[in-house]
Amino acid sequence: MQAKPLVxxxxxxxxxxxxxxxxxxEEDRRGDGRRHGGPNIIIEPEIDLSRRSRPQTDNPDFIxxxxxxxxxxxxxxxxxxxxxxxxxxxxxxxxxxxxxxTIPDDRQRxxxxxxxxxxx
Numbered sequence: 001m002q003a004k005p006l007v008x009x010x011x012x013x014x015x016x017x018x019x020x021x022x023x024x025x026e027e028d029r030r031g032d033g034r035r036h037g038g039p040n041i042i043i044e045p046e047i048d049l050s051r052r053s054r055p056q057t058d059n060p061d062f063i064x065x066x067x068x069x070x071x072x073x074x075x076x077x078x079x080x081x082x083x084x085x086x087x088x089x090x091x092x093x094x095x096x097x098x099x100x101x102t103i104p105d106d107r108q109r110x111x112x113x114x115x116x117x118x119x120x
Contacts, residue, residue, distance in 0.1 A: 057085045060114045067103055067110055076102045 055062055063082070070081035078101060082091050095101050097113030104110065 058090075058115075060111070060116065063114050064107065064111055067107060071103055071107065078103060 057063075063086075066085065067081060070076075075081050078091050078095050078098075081103065082094075093115070094110065094113050098104060098109055
């Protein structure tokens with residue numbers, strides 16, 4: 001007969017703990033701000049969404065700096081030097097003006113061929 005009080009006490013303890021666990025789950029669900037079954041979206045507050053300004057690639061100073069870097073690195077062809085930032089028209093215009101596909105040692109010849117920067 002002693003087994004019955006033990007079983008009864010275990011059963012009562014389980015029933016007493018069950019409503020607490022259910023209420024804890026409801027508070028967890030309500031407390032995190034999510035809808036039931038909704039998407040889990042986390043907003044990171046430290047994300048920088050601003051865009052850095054792009055360099056003015058058609059600026060004569062920018063083009064001459066590129067040509068100077070290419071010359072120092074041993075890149076001799078206009079097309080190899082200017083292809084990442086400029087189109088074929090600009091490259092062919094410079095080659096035609098300098099009358100060469102290679103960057104001349106006298107970079108002042110190139111400076112005279114660069115069109116003026118567009119005005120905004």
